[in-house]
Amino acid sequence: MAPEQTILSKLKKTGSKITKTRTLLVKIFQPDRLPLTELEIRDRLSKAGTKVNKTTVYRELAHLKKNKFISEIEFGDGKKRYELDSGKHHHHLVCTACNKIDEIYADNDIGLIEKQIVQQKRFKIQSHSLEFFGVCESCAKNN
Numbered sequence: 001m002a003p004e005q006t007i008l009s010k011l012k013k014t015g016s017k018i019t020k021t022r023t024l025l026v027k028i029f030q031p032d033r034l035p036l037t038e039l040e041i042r043d044r045l046s047k048a049g050t051k052v053n054k055t056t057v058y059r060e061l062a063h064l065k066k067n068k069f070i071s072e073i074e075f076g077d078g079k080k081r082y083e084l085d086s087g088k089h090h091h092h093l094v095c096t097a098c099n100k101i102d103e104i105y106a107d108n109d110i111g112l113i114e115k116q117i118v119q120q121k122r123f124k125i126q127s128h129s130l131e132f133f134g135v136c137e138s139c140a141k142n143n
């Protein structure tokens, strides 16, 4: 089954209506796709032939987020980005030259930092968000 079919059938099980917009949105969030801003999402929807207003897109995104199909990320530029929720915790590598976004799955040392925070600050951590900014391999080569 195509990834979007899997998501759509799971969505159905949560009692969600499978509308045209919802189907297109799920297609836009392919597993290999990059985190997208609301504007980029709306742009892709309109390229796919569906003009949807901001309010509808936000409502749809909120619905997908609530059902844990997508997650929200912030890269500190004031824009929220959305990506398919892989269910696996990861961090992003953002290239400041070409804006390419990569993912990294490594959290061992961050676990140690969390332990320190709990011990030293008695702070109960619920989650963390950590993104890396720099220059990707191909941009570094071309410089």
Ligand SMILES: [Zn+2]
Pocket: 095, 096, 097, 098, 099, 100, 135, 136, 137, 138, 139
């Ligand atoms: Zn780059």
Ligand SMILES: [Zn+2]
Pocket: 089, 090, 091, 107, 110, 128, 130
């Ligand atoms: Zn982490």
